[in-house]
Amino acid sequence: MMRRMLCATLGVALMTGVASAQINVTGAGATFPNPMYSKWFNEYHKQFPNIQINYQPIGSGGGIKQVTEATVDFGASDGPMTDDQIKEFKVKRGTNILHFPTVLGADVPTYNIPGVTAELNFTPEALAGIFLGKITKWNDAAIAGPNPGVKLPASDIVVVHRSDGSGTTYVWTDYLSKVSPEWNAKVGKGTSVNWPVGLGGKGNEGVAGQVKLTQNSIGYVELIYAKQNKMSYGKVKNRSGAFIKAELASVSAAADGVTIPDDFRVSITDSPAKTAYPVSSFTWLLIPEEIKDKQKLKVIQDFLKWMLGPGQKMTETLDFAPLPAPVVAKETKALAKVH
Amino acid sequence: MTRGQWRKGVNAAMLSLTGLCTILVASVLFVILAYLAWNGGRSLNWDFFTKLPAPVGESGGGMVNAIVGSGKLLAVAVLIGVPTGFLGGVYLAEFGHGWFPYLVRYATDLLNGVPSIVMGIFAYAMVVHRMGHFSTVAGGVALGVMMIPIALRTTEEFLHGVPGSLREGAMALGASKSRTVFTVVVPAALDGIVSGMMLDLARVAGETAPLLFTALGNPFWSKGWLEPTASLPVMIYTYAISPYEDWHRQAWAAGFVLLSLVLAVNVAARLILSRATSHR
């Protein structure tokens, strides 16, 4: 009799042991915020050892696709989902997809010009011209003009862009579409576009790696990738006419005064604010409104709360700007939608 | 110069040229090994074999989860590929008759010709999509199906190589067909079959493309068989194309480990094979 009770208690104990055992949640998407997410999920796992949030940086396009196919529990993208994509999600999964901003980041023009270590100033026209393939040499007037005193070589410019579907591309092309009517007409904006010129690299890492390898090249990457790899990156002229360097203050300024819609999908490129860095962007986690697995639901809800609290305090060391207070407030309310 | 001298000259020149070609080709192997050993060997440390990857951009960390992950993937692959290929090979060599064996052989050749990336998208559609998540099992299935054709061909080839006298002797003693096959013929061919399986295993151990859409990746430990997992080849790929110096260092180390294992299995397999063929 005692033996039986012992076994039963042991059994129950084991079961509850199992119940509080490992919970694995998988997410995939943008490489833009990957340094931040990688750090966050690592820290979160340290604080809650039984929770593993596995984030795979396969590109924003991949994040949107895989969360729609429900092969991952959540997605991530710096290009907000289009209306068509949101409709496709609703049709395939029977519930809505919600966007939750996490941090603010910036696309910087990073370059590798032998002999040039200065921070170059880029005008919107110069950037559009380079990526359209119309400006082909580094010593072109459009580039040299705003950079007196810098000796630019007469070499051909090698453009590097993304070969995979990318939110970073979305941010870059969104900006170029706003400042260059020719770009808007010829190429447009999107996570994957028909690039007029250039080599393709996979992920932010691939583009950074390619620029590092290739002399006289220029690419666009999230700020932290340029910084972590000690690569040169330039200032961009904003709408107010000043050449702004991407950093915490200028990126945060881009979100000043922007009305945040209820679904959080908003573009902050080419901001009118005086000190704003013009190629800044939110990046979002894509969370299904209804999550059937209740364990995973709790993990995601808890993480989002953590992300809006202690998580926001960790962004600055990685050169991502924290979310503005009104956005945090609005998001905290929106958390209730996830069920 | 006489015609004879000319011909002798051409003979000597061509001998040296072809010898040069051989040295060129063989030296590639040494260059690869040397480069990996130098760059990878230097980067190997205890951390590599015991620690999990560090967050992006931070140095340190290791690939222990990728090493274990590759092991698990190969375990699933062997479970799927070896029995199926072996039994299929036995069928073709011993039991099949009529037109069906031709169909099977043709299908096997077709399967062998499938590029690994296509196998990856097939496994994504059949396993990942249906299960609703990336997993070790999906990766193992992709690799296992890739193993089947060579496992089958090797088995069939070496079973055919067993002399008919062995079979006839067994049957004359009253053994049934199946008994003959499994207790006499297969053991006689076993060395060759095992070596073929080992070569097959070494080949899929280095495959990366099919894993991109099936096992995905994981910065943590992958528990069980239904979670995404890190693997050595995918880590090498991811780290190699990145800009981080520390990741390059780790890619070398991983490449060195992977290549050492693959070559070790290859050498062992060929030694077994040469022992098998010398007994014939």
Added chain:
Amino acid sequence: MASVSTPLAPLEAQPSPSFIKRLHAGDAVAHTITLIAASSIFLVTLLLVYYLWSESVLPRQKFGWNFIFTSVWDPVAGQFGALPFVFGTAVTAILALIISVPIGLGAAIFLAELAPRRISSYMTFLIELLAAVPSVIYGLLGITLLVPVLQSHVVPALKATLGFLPIFSGPFYGVSIFSASVVLAIMIVPFIVSVSREVLLAVPTEQREASLALGSTRWETTWKVVVPYASRGIYGSIFLALARALGETMAVTMVIGNTPRIQTSLLAPGYTIAAVIASEFTEATGDLYLQALIELGLVLFALTILINGIAQLLILATGPRLARS
């Protein structure tokens, strides 16, 4: 008397019925199990072909054969043409063959005809080990060792001598069709050496002896008698290597530049079918995009089957011994 006139039963082993049943049952079981295994292989292959065909129906309907001949690959506009990838796949493979066949054949001739037996076996062993090196490691070495060497030594020399040719015009950024072809050449050389050597060894000794008896040098015998005799098998090895080159993914995607454009210069970046599937498959939103990639997979598969088929026929024609290798 009745018993005397009864014919004796013929002398034969009379095992009990249950033993016979057991015998047959064992055979039947083994036959069934192995048949199931063989059938499952057949079914999986069928399933694979069916999947590739049925999941590419949208672009096949929309573009038809034009899919292979259009060069625009624009996911945003929904325009998908396979030509840049077919071009890249074909050019890299052919260029890889041009580089590897002379060297591979040269090595095979040396190992089969001219080298002492011991050296031949050891060298062949080493060269066959090359075939075991994983693709991703070739890619790793491609990025870190080969591309810089090409950039600093090979391409400048090439441009200095042959730079006037349009195929060597334009700037060289390291990642390019040329780099991918060189990496592929290194990867397929072991196949050419291995199979060609086997084919050459299979040529009957009488042919060689006859030639030598007539006063030929070793080289003349090899080049004018042995090689032509084995030529079909050698072509077979070339096709085998070609099939391998077509499907290579990782090494190619790491050094080719991933640019879906057709350009005359080999020094420009390009793209292959395998590389684009690897890059874009996980993110192809929208059914047309995804199915266009699957159709690319179908095209590649069909191409590989064709080449493999030709290879088998050629090797078969050289002798039954080689047919099973």
